[in-house]
Amino acid sequence: MPLVYAGVCSHAPGITGRKHLVDQASLSIRDEFYKKFDEMRQQIESTRPDAMVVVAAEHFANFFMDNMPAFCMGMADFYDGPIEDEKWLGIAKTRIPGNPELSLRLIKSIMQEVDLAYAQEWKFDHGIIVPLHFLTPKYNLPVIPVNINCQGPPLTPLHRAKIFGEVLRRTFDEVPERIALIGTGGISHWPCTPDSGKINHDWDARFLNQFLNHDLKGMTSYSDEETYTEAGQGGFEIRTFITVSAAANGPGDWHYYTAELPVFAVGCTLARLMIN
Amino acid sequence: MPLVYAGVCSHAPGITGRKHLVDQASLSIRDEFYKKFDEMRQQIESTRPDAMVVVAAEHFANFFMDNMPAFCMGMADFYDGPIEDEKWLGIAKTRIPGNPELSLRLIKSIMQEVDLAYAQEWKFDHGIIVPLHFLTPKYNLPVIPVNINCQGPPLTPLHRAKIFGEVLRRTFDEVPERIALIGTGGISHWPCTPDSGKINHDWDARFLNQFLNHDLKGMTSYSDEETYTEAGQGGFEIRTFITVSAAANGPGDWHYYTAELPVFAVGCTLARLMIN
Amino acid sequence: MSLYYVQKLIYQINRDENIRRRFDENFNDLLVDYELSDEEIHALKKPDIGLLYVLGVNGQLLMHYAPLFGIEWFDYLAAMKQGIEEHGPVRAGLYAMTGGGKSFAKENE
């Protein structure tokens, strides 16, 4: 059982960068959210992973329209981050260990079915470093980053994100290493657009319900137009949830959600899936 | 019948850059080769294409191991080339028209099945500009470039190059534009390695025979180790031939080959496929 | 298509130290390296954040560009809204593909 953990979490930069801006009345909610994030860290650690594969949706840190891959996996010795200003993000610059030899085995296997790009250099933006800050705060677990194009249209089709998840799982099952898989992003949010700060609580509830019930048909049925209208630009990041769901092949058995921290500009979400 | 032409050709830089270095005794062979290239141009023009899709294997002009896609398609308004020195290559710098709107339709369709990257900027190296120099010498036909990773391991698997060709064909069949498809590269050669200048005539004959007989099983049966040993680094470029063969779905009905121009450092190859 | 070059310029200013230095020292000289229309150059230099939004610049790029000119967060958000009012719906890029980039806050809340 080389896939030992599968989960998802939010990655909005406000979670670390604006923690001091949470109003007095909401401090207990913030602290509960952080506590749940730490609970997730403990869950992961208890599965004794050898590496963490983080499937994220980056924001023009490494990838641009001069060469925009649908999927890309890191194959570097180490990764530096955050690429953003340390103070703005509330996370100090650091170097995170990779495992290029494991990356190479995974990539060679995955590319038999999914045409992913590979990258021997990668600077983590908040999409990866915010989750790592909570889930492996000592940065002592080797990380292998993955990106899905959720930013520059044409975006990666949802059903390809599902197939990618299935192939990831098949590939993890081939290697001896114990792997924790984390998807980051979503759910509804409108970062850096006129509706920034808005959260569509109902849409989040609907999607999260599909996710927790392993309803891949439901999760892959959204059009980009629909998602943008109802869930904002940030909603495109459901691709990372779909990949993790397809890889785990199981329903959720633990989760946390709150829309009560608007200064974080996202419905803060954490979930763990059963691995079947 | 929106795929109106399918063919392949060599792209070695010596073909244009070292044309003055052909020894006196071989000038007639050189001129025959150029004449055949021009015959191919006439064949293409007679099919009245609206655009030419060039499937090539570039040489670290645009793509590097910081983000190496298995497949990438251009989506730019125009493309500049050659990226190399004009005198070294014997081709003047120019701007080649693209068709970004057609690119977008193709990419959106292809990415339903093949996870290709897209690029809104692309500088052509000899892998594309040498063929264009002969096949659309006025640079007045819109070109859409495609790259397959034949340079930085892990390389694109041969069977994915085949699937990519099948998907390209399905996609071409969906659009009203008349498309000429050209694969460039190969066959055996040892560019910029200790065996530079060598040509394996027997290996070329075997592979070309498979190509002309639409033997995709044979063409996709080579291991990279085998190809490197017998056909050199340049042999990895058979991926472009495989893609074109799968797209055309037919045998060859016209070809030219000579190993008698060693100063071009490649067995000079031209072929046209029947479209079935 | 030249939206690509507008975005590329902003991307490189955001991520490439050498380009950022050229932006600081001589923006006109830097602009020459990109294929830009007069409207785009005007929007970039002013800067007209609203027009850049309407031209299709992704917010993930634009939100890093505004502060270089001292534009604060809420002014940045307001500028995008005003851009839609002045110049009409978003013309290209992510938001044009998905509804013109208008605010959906009213419809949904």
Add this chain to the structure above:
Amino acid sequence: MSLYYVQKLIYQINRDENIRRRFDENFNDLLVDYELSDEEIHALKKPDIGLLYVLGVNGQLLMHYAPLFGIEWFDYLAAMKQGIEEHGPVRAGLYAMTGGGKSFAKENE
């Protein structure tokens, strides 16, 4: 793994005008920006084309690097062969995956 940075440096010298200028003006200063071992720095500065080949640098990169030091084509080819003799088979990259980068000319001809 630091083969990546050796190749990146050569790639950027080949393709990026700004990096090329820094290479011309102050190579030592440029080298600091890359994660390189002493052996790699030595091979790049000398330059030891044969050792760079053995370290795994792709010929499509290396053949553009040699002429920057006035190394002619046939000397470039000879240097690679000599590298294999001196330092053993190619250690990483394309040629290591596919037979150690030795010359196959004799076996096949």
